[in-house]
Amino acid sequence: xxxxxxxxxxxxxxxxxxxxxxxxxxxxxxxxxxxxxxxxxxxxxxxxxxxxxxxxxxxxxxxxxxxxxxxxxxxxxxxxxxxxxxxxxxxxxxxxxxxxxxxxxxxxxxxxxxxxxxxxxxxxxxxxxxxxxxxxxxxxxxxxxxxxxxxxxxxxxxxxxxxxxxxxxxxxxxxxxxxxxxxxxxxxxxxxxxxxxxxxxxxxxxxxxxxxxxxxxxxxxxxxxxxxxxxxxxxxxxxxxxxxxxxxxxxxxxxxxxxxxxxxxxxxxxxxxxxxxxxxxxxxxxxxxxxxxxxxxxxxxxxxxxxxxxxxxxxxxxxxxxxxxxxxxxxxxxxxxxxxxxxxxxxxxxxxxxxxxxxxxxxxxxxxxxxxxxxxxxxxxxxxxxxxxxxxxxxxxxxxxxxxxxxxxxxxxxxxxxxxxxxxxxxxxxxxxxxxxxxxxxxxxxxxxxxxxxxxxxxxxxxxxxxxxxxxxxxxxxxxxxxxxxxxxxxxxxxxxxxxxxxxxxxxxxxxxxxxxxxxxxxxxxxxxxxxxxxxxxxxxxxxxxxxxxxx
Amino acid sequence: xxxxxxxxxxxxxxxxxxxxxxxxxxxxxxxxxxxxxxxxxxxxxxxxxxxxxxxxxxxxxxxxxxxxxxxxxxxxxxxxxxxxxxxxxxxxxxxxxxxxxxxxxxxxxxxxxxxxxxxxxxxxxxxxxxxxxxxxxxxxxxxxxxxxxxxxxxxxxxxxxxxxxxxxxxxxxxxxxxxxxxxxxxxxxxxxxxxxxxxxxxxxxxxxxxxxxxxxxxxxxxxxxxxxxxxxxxxxxxxxxxxxxxxxxxxxxxxxxxxxxxxxxxxxxxxxxxxxxxxxxxxxxxxxxxxxxxxxxxxxxxxxxxxxxxxxxxxxxxxxxxxxxxxxxxxxxxxxxxxxxxxxxxxxxxxxxxxxxxxxxxxxxxxxxxxxxxxxxxxxxxxxxxxxxxxxxxxxxxxxxxxxxxxxxxxxxxxxxxxxxxxxxxxxxxxxxxx
Numbered sequence: 001x002x003x004x005x006x007x008x009x010x011x012x013x014x015x016x017x018x019x020x021x022x023x024x025x026x027x028x029x030x031x032x033x034x035x036x037x038x039x040x041x042x043x044x045x046x047x048x049x050x051x052x053x054x055x056x057x058x059x060x061x062x063x064x065x066x067x068x069x070x071x072x073x074x075x076x077x078x079x080x081x082x083x084x085x086x087x088x089x090x091x092x093x094x095x096x097x098x099x100x101x102x103x104x105x106x107x108x109x110x111x112x113x114x115x116x117x118x119x120x121x122x123x124x125x126x127x128x129x130x131x132x133x134x135x136x137x138x139x140x141x142x143x144x145x146x147x148x149x150x151x152x153x154x155x156x157x158x159x160x161x162x163x164x165x166x167x168x169x170x171x172x173x174x175x176x177x178x179x180x181x182x183x184x185x186x187x188x189x190x191x192x193x194x195x196x197x198x199x200x201x202x203x204x205x206x207x208x209x210x211x212x213x214x215x216x217x218x219x220x221x222x223x224x225x226x227x228x229x230x231x232x233x234x235x236x237x238x239x240x241x242x243x244x245x246x247x248x249x250x251x252x253x254x255x256x257x258x259x260x261x262x263x264x265x266x267x268x269x270x271x272x273x274x275x276x277x278x279x280x281x282x283x284x285x286x287x288x289x290x291x292x293x294x295x296x297x298x299x300x301x302x303x304x305x306x307x308x309x310x311x312x313x314x315x316x317x318x319x320x321x322x323x324x325x326x327x328x329x330x331x332x333x334x335x336x337x338x339x340x341x342x343x344x345x346x347x348x349x350x351x352x353x354x355x356x357x358x359x360x361x362x363x364x365x366x367x368x369x370x371x372x373x374x375x376x377x378x379x380x381x382x383x384x385x386x387x388x389x390x391x392x393x394x395x396x397x398x399x400x401x402x403x404x405x406x407x408x409x410x411x412x413x414x415x416x417x418x419x420x421x422x423x424x425x426x427x428x429x430x431x432x433x434x435x436x437x438x439x440x441x442x443x444x445x446x447x448x449x450x451x452x453x454x455x456x457x458x459x460x461x462x463x464x465x466x467x468x469x470x471x472x473x474x475x476x477x478x479x480x481x482x483x484x485x486x487x488x489x490x491x492x493x494x495x496x497x498x499x500x501x502x503x504x505x506x507x508x509x510x511x512x513x514x515x516x517x518x519x520x521x522x523x524x525x526x527x528x529x530x531x532x533x534x535x536x537x538x539x540x541x542x543x544x545x546x547x548x549x550x551x552x
Numbered sequence: 553x554x555x556x557x558x559x560x561x562x563x564x565x566x567x568x569x570x571x572x573x574x575x576x577x578x579x580x581x582x583x584x585x586x587x588x589x590x591x592x593x594x595x596x597x598x599x600x601x602x603x604x605x606x607x608x609x610x611x612x613x614x615x616x617x618x619x620x621x622x623x624x625x626x627x628x629x630x631x632x633x634x635x636x637x638x639x640x641x642x643x644x645x646x647x648x649x650x651x652x653x654x655x656x657x658x659x660x661x662x663x664x665x666x667x668x669x670x671x672x673x674x675x676x677x678x679x680x681x682x683x684x685x686x687x688x689x690x691x692x693x694x695x696x697x698x699x700x701x702x703x704x705x706x707x708x709x710x711x712x713x714x715x716x717x718x719x720x721x722x723x724x725x726x727x728x729x730x731x732x733x734x735x736x737x738x739x740x741x742x743x744x745x746x747x748x749x750x751x752x753x754x755x756x757x758x759x760x761x762x763x764x765x766x767x768x769x770x771x772x773x774x775x776x777x778x779x780x781x782x783x784x785x786x787x788x789x790x791x792x793x794x795x796x797x798x799x800x801x802x803x804x805x806x807x808x809x810x811x812x813x814x815x816x817x818x819x820x821x822x823x824x825x826x827x828x829x830x831x832x833x834x835x836x837x838x839x840x841x842x843x844x845x846x847x848x849x850x851x852x853x854x855x856x857x858x859x860x861x862x863x864x865x866x867x868x869x870x871x872x873x874x875x876x877x878x879x880x881x882x883x884x885x886x887x888x889x890x891x892x893x894x895x896x897x898x899x900x901x902x903x904x905x906x907x908x909x910x911x912x913x914x915x916x917x918x919x920x921x922x923x924x925x926x927x928x929x930x931x932x933x934x935x936x937x938x939x940x941x942x943x944x945x946x947x948x949x950x951x952x953x954x955x956x957x958x959x960x961x962x963x964x965x966x967x968x969x970x971x972x973x974x975x976x977x978x979x980x981x982x983x984x985x986x987x
Contacts, residue, residue, distance in 0.1 A: 027856075028839050028948040036949070057805040058922075062913050062929060065798055069909060072940050073902050079947040080902075083859045084895040091860035096845050104845040106857045107876050 006046045013042035017078055027082050027091075036075055043071045103160070110158050110251040114139050119174040119197035121153060121166065123206040124234075124438065129153055130167070130244075132197075139253060144244045148209045149202075151279035152236050152381070152436065155244040159251050160262060165279060165381040166200065166437065173198045173440050173449075198448065199441040203232035211546050212237035215539040221507075221526035222280035222415040225543050228423035228512055228519040231432035231453025234547060236416075238280035242269055282383040285412040286525060289498030289532070290347045291510045292407030294421050297344055297471055299367035300355050302464035308341040308471060312351040323399035325353050325406075329480070344471040345479025347495070349406040356405020361395035364388070364404065370459040371421050372431060379416065380437045386413045407496060415523045418510045423521035425472060425492065426512035429465035430456040472511065480533050481511065484541035486548055489515035493540070495532030504528040509536035513544040520547050559618055564611050567627035572604040575634040578869055582642045585870035599662060603637060606666065610673055619676060622981035625911045629959060629974050632904050633967075636960035637665060638869065639885055642892070646875035657881060657962060664964040668971030675975025682979065686923045689740035693772055696733030699726040700779045725965040727788045731934055732969060732976075734776060735795060739926035741769055742803040746922055749804050769800070784830065787941055787955030793817060794937040799930045803922075838951040851878045855946055858891035859898075866894030881962040883954045886946045901960070902943070909936040915981040924980045931973045 020035035047070065049063040083091060095105035117140050121130040129149050132140040142156045154165030163171065176197040212223035216239040225235040246265045254262065269276050278284060300306045315336055318325045327350045343351040356364060368374065368388045377383040389395045389410045403409035416434065424431045433453040440449040460468070472492030475481040481493035493511025500506060507529030512521045522540045529535035579600040583592060594601065607630045614621075640661040647654035685692070699717075703726040708716045716723040742749065748765045773796045781789050797813040824831045833848060841849025841856075854877040861872060874880045874888035890898045912932025919925040935958050942961075945952035956966040979985060 026840075030839060033949070058802065058925060059917055061802045061805045062917060065802055065929075065933075066910065066913050069936050069940070070906065072944070073906055076940070076943055076947055076949060077899060077902060079949050080859070080890070080895060080898050083856065083947060084862055084890060084898070085864060088860040088863050091856050094842075096842055098846055104853070106861070107854075108857065108861055108873050111873060 002050075006048075009042040010046035013039040013046065016042065021082065021086060027079060027087065036078065039078070040071050040075050043074060044068060047071065107251070114250055114253070116140075116175050117196045118142060118156070119176070119199040121174075121200045121202065123149070123202050123204045123209075125205065125207075126201075127206045129202070129204075129206065130156075135253075139250075141250075141253065142244075142248045146206055147241070147243050147245070148206055148213055148237070149204060150241045150244050151238045151281075152204070153244065154279075154381070155242070155247040157247045157249045157262070159249040159254075160259075161247060161249075161266060166202075169381055170200055170437060173200065196443045199443075201438050201441060202436050203227075203234065203438045204236065204436055205234050205547075208235040208543065208547055209237055211235070212539075212543060213239065213241070215542055216526070219526050219529065220274045220280070221524070221529065221536075222284055223539065223543060224281050224415045224419040224523045225547060226419055226423060226432075226434060226521050228426040228432060228521040229517075231423075231434045231456065232438070233434055233436040234520070235543065236281045236436065238278075238284065240272070240274050240276040242276045279381075280525075281415045282377075282379060282381055284414055284525075285384050285386065286415075286506055286527070287411055287498040287500060288407055288413040288418055289496030289506065289508050290349075290407045291418055291421070291494050291496035291508045291523075291532075292404075292411055292413070293344060293347065293352050294425065294468065294472070294494055294510065295368055295371055295373075296352050296355050296359070296364065296405050296407075297340065298371075298425075298460050298464060298468050299359050299364055300340070301467050302367065302460040303359070303363055305358065306340050306355075308339060308467050310340050311337050312340065312343055312348075312354060314338055314343070314348050314350040316350070318350040318353055318402070320353065320357065320402045321397075321399045323402070325350055325402060341471055341474050344494070345475040345477075345481075347406075347475075347480055352406035353402035354405070356401050356403075357398060359405070361392070361401055364401070365392065365395065367459070370431070370457070371424060372417055373411075373413070377414070377416055377420065377434065379434050383416060384414055386417050387411065408499060415525050418508070418525075419521050419523035422472075422492075422494075422510040422512050422523060423519075424459050425465055425468045426514060426519040426521050427456070427465075428462045429460040430458050432456045476511065481509070481537060483533065483537055484511070484513075484544065486513060486515070486541075486545050489513040489544070489548055491544070493537070495537055497531045500528070504530050507535035508532045509540040511540060511544075513548060515548050518548065520544060559620075560615050561611055561619075561623050564614070564623035564626055565608070567624065568607055568611060568630060571627060571631035571634045572600075572607065574631065575600040575603055575638060578634075578638040579641060581868065582638065582870045585868075586645065599637070599641060599658075600634075603634065603665070606669055610669060613673065614676070617677060619978075620982055620984055621676070621978045622911065622915055625908070625915070625974065625977060625981070628904055628908045628911060629971075632901070632908070633665060633668070633959040635889070635901065636885075636967075637662070639888060639960060640881065640962060642870050643874065643881050643888065646873075647881060650875060654881070660964065661962055661967070664967045667964070668967045671968055672971045672975040672978070675972055676978050679976075679979050680985075682924065682927070682976075682985065685736050685927070686740040686743065689737045692733040693737035696730035696737075697772075697776055697779060699733075700730050700776070700783070702726070704779070704783060723964075725963065727783075727785060728963075728965040728969040730776070731788070731791065731795070732931070732972060734772075734792060735799070735930035735934060736927065737772065738769070738796065738799050739923055739930050742799060742926050743922035746803055749800075750806065781824070785954075786831070786834070787945075787953035790941055790953060791934065791937055791955065794941075795930060795933050798933045798937070799926060802929050803926055834951040834953070838945075838948055851884065852948065852952060854878065855884050855887035856948075858887040859947070862891040862894040862897070864895050866890070866892045866897055868892060879954070882956060883942060883952075883961065884946060885957050885961045886943050889960075901957075902939075905936070905939045905958075908932075912936075912977055915977055919980050920985070924985070928977055928980045931977055935970065935973065 016035050016039045020032045024032035047067050049067055052060040092106055095103055097103050118132040120128060122128055129146050130144050130153055133143050134140055152165060154163055154167040156163045156167040174197045208225060212235045218239050221239055223235060223237045226233045249262050313336055314327055316327045329347045331346055338348060365388055373386050373388050376385045395401050400409050420431055433456050435451055435453045437451055439447045442448050469492055472494060476491040476493040481495045484491050491513050496508030498506040507526040509524045509532050522543055524536040524540045526535045576597055579597040583596045640658045644658035703717050708718050716725050745765050748762050751762055776792055777789055797810060801810050837849050837852055841852040845853055858874055858877055869892050872891040874891050877884045877887055880888050889901060909932055912928060916925050916928035919928055938955055938958050942955045942957050944950040956963050958970045
């Protein structure tokens with residue numbers, strides 16, 4: 001009986017500790033301390049000296065006192081395991097902001113940031129985008145000699161605002177804590193060899209990036225240019241942008257005045273209604289307008305219900321459940337029958353509203369999800385979660401389903417998402433896995449890790465993709481997306497003019513250029529930029545032309 | 553020849569190999585980390601070599617003098633204080649960067665360590681009998697108390713408490729010496745009145761404890777508690793209280809005394825909490841240091857950062873940044889061990905303390921007379937409780953109260969006193985000891 005009681009008490013102590021670890025959030029949470037005290041009592045029961053009745057009183061009491069001391073040591077050990085193992089990450093990283101905006105954080109993190117030469121970030125041709133420059137006092141300052149890719153690279157401000165995007169996501173490489181030969185690292189650790197972070201080489205072409213910024217000219221918007229075949233991102237620009245050099249702050253390197261200037265710049269960025277700190281290509285959620293028709297067309301073709309020559313009717317007006325959809329896009333108001341190819345090229349809303357209804361919400365959603373909608377795209381930096389409708393049930397509303405078919409409704413997409421749709425068509429139906437960090441180099445320039453986009457996910461069959469290519473090429477030849485001509489390249493495209501609550505519509509273009517073995521996809525958006533063919537299309541044309549131009 | 557062979561302390565000599573290798577390898581690691589080079593010379597780790605020579609010399613001296621005491625206790629202490637030696641060698645350059653006055657910390661601690669080892673040797677060699685300790689029990693008791701009260705008058709104030717007396721170039725923390733005096737008094741008094749204390753009075757239907765015999769004890773204890781509380785030395789107050797209660801329980805075997813003691817402790821804590829803002833602050837910092845992270849909670853937060861940074865293996869000696877923690881060389885040394893030696897290091901310190909305490913109790917159980925028994929148990933309890941109080945405070949199981957981690961924290965008085973304790977324990981473990 002006592003044996004059982006002891007065993008039960010021991011198990012109960014373990015359970016109480018496990019429960020406490022799961023239920024409480026801090027190692028001095030009062031409930032945790034009470035639970036530990038309870039576990040201590042149970043351990044004392046489990047370990048209470050046995051068979052002591054024959055011993056002299058003194059021996060008995062010494063044994064008991066020793067048992068209590070062992071219980072106390074055990075409780076301390078449990079607490080140590082909690083602090084040093086179970087929750088070490090949380091405790092070591094805990095920080096708080098005090099009244100005057102100053103941050104209390106683990107000084108080790110910042111010290112590491114000061115003493116380690118952070119890795120360099122270069123574009124695909126070795127142009128330096130970010131580097132750590134040694135100062136006279138032996139510390140390093142993060143500098144950005146070329147700020148064209150500021151949004152993508154992110155900023156690095158460990159003493160004030162942390163870091164973002166590539167500076168943040170690839171911190172373990174840049175600071176040198178990941179990668180390399182473990183044995184060598186261990187020896188270097190023993191002798192405190194100055195550790196240098198690893199360098200990153202991007203797929204980005206800074207000349208194209210610069211071109212994108214020039215074309216956007218500061219207007220809120222985004223340009224994404226990628227290799228549809230490999231998933232390499234060649235240009236990814238968002239406007240307006242910022243100067244990361246003016247946000248760099250590290251412990252003890254800046255004077256009070258300099259810190260005040262950094263805070264003032266930050267405040268200026270925060271107060272700007274155009275949100276320069278939001279990187280639009282991956283974080284900007286906008287209605288894609290007619291560029292979404294590529295998805296609707298893919299769904300109806302791939303589900304076998306239509307081909308390029310299937311006839312649809314457009315009488316200029318279409319009513320669904322009391323909502324009247326007007327057709328603004330017919331080239332000839334007397335024409336009523338249109339092939340799918342013509343409907344796409346002329347971007348006929350009434351036709352795509354009907355296709356949406358014909359597909360039904362489940363099929364439309366299924367295809368949208370295959371193209372990447374409904375989740376955050378897996379990419380080297382964080383991406384926003386896109387949506388077709390605010391919830392699945394909403395699409396049971398037929399009026400909304402019809403609107404969704406031609407790209408209005410509640411659809412929210414990032415420019416990266418829209419570039420991937422065009423890339424999928426150019427890539428014969430496979431959604432490429434986008435990436436921008438190509439490889440990691442050590443200080444001697446040796447590649448220690450090579451990244452690639454992976455095999456991608458098939459969204460539609462190659463046959464369906466060929467049909468959609470025909471649609472997009474017709475659109476670029478005689479439809480609203482015409483106007484881009486590049487020698488030796490096949491162009492496919494789709495414009496979008498996304499009506500928004502107030503102001504001019506968002507101007508969209510998505511498309512591709514296939515030239516020999518190269519397949520490039522592009523997405524351009526200019527917020528409140530007017531018709532897609534007027535604002536976004538010329539930008540996309542310039543980008544494709546620049547990307548396909550032979551190297552000087 | 554055979555007689556000489558049987559006198560050689562083989563167990564002790566073998567056990568000493570481990571801690572001495574540890575201090576040499578550890579110091580080499582620290583040296584290499586500071587030079588950032590793989591070249592070194594034996595002279596670079598002379599501190600550890602000197603330590604090794606000293607401890608082996610002591611063991612050999614024990615053999616020569618025919619000392620037959622315990623052979624395990626000394627190696628355990630050598631291991632713990634070797635770790636302390638390493639931590640001081642490691643922390644001194646880092647602390648000196650912050651404040652020049654720390655530049656001599658390692659050297660001072662080395663001198664104290666040498667002094668401590670010498671005192672241990674002296675106690676074991678010179679003290680042939682312990683009866684005189686028992687005979688002058690009131691002298692010790694009043695001497696200890698007097699010293700503490702003297703400190704209150706002529707002492708030097710540091711960290712908001714007046715606990716130190718300046719004697720020439722040295723500062724003495726009087727409560728460290730007084731704790732031995734108090735334990736000697738308690739052991740002597742309990743040994744003399746053991747039977748009476750266990751007995752009960754009958755007063756009509758009531759069975760009462762022998763109040764007249766408990767009274768001197770309680771008065772002496774209450775008085776010493778008052779002194780340390782008045783000195784704002786909460787850690788020492790907690791230590792004195794625990795030692796008193798533990799010794800009373802071990803000597804009497806009566807749980808009712810413990811319950812009475814704990815009840816009075818509860819009342820005392822309640823009163824102290826409501827009377828002293830300082831106590832309230834300690835409790836608040838214990839439960840949530842983040843409510844004032846730049847000031848009151850700063851030390852505990854920095855200590856936690858250090859422990860959490862260490863994880864399982866630690867950063868390695870001289871690879872972490874323990875100097876961010878205020879008082880890291882004294883009260884918060886355990887967090888520095890946690891950062892650089894990881895969970896393995898902190899558990900090793902706890903395990904060594906448990907071994908030390910078990911050895912102390914085993915000496916107590918083998919002692920020939922009650923005074924020896926109680927003295928050994930009381931001295932061991934000092935080391936045990938002191939470790940629990942400071943480590944428990946560091947890991948936030950209990951409110952933090954400043955007290956040294958035995959044999960590891962910086963502090964001459966503490967180190968010397970603790971080596972005297974070990975000397976006395978070794979002496980009590982000697983079967984030849986005369987009463």
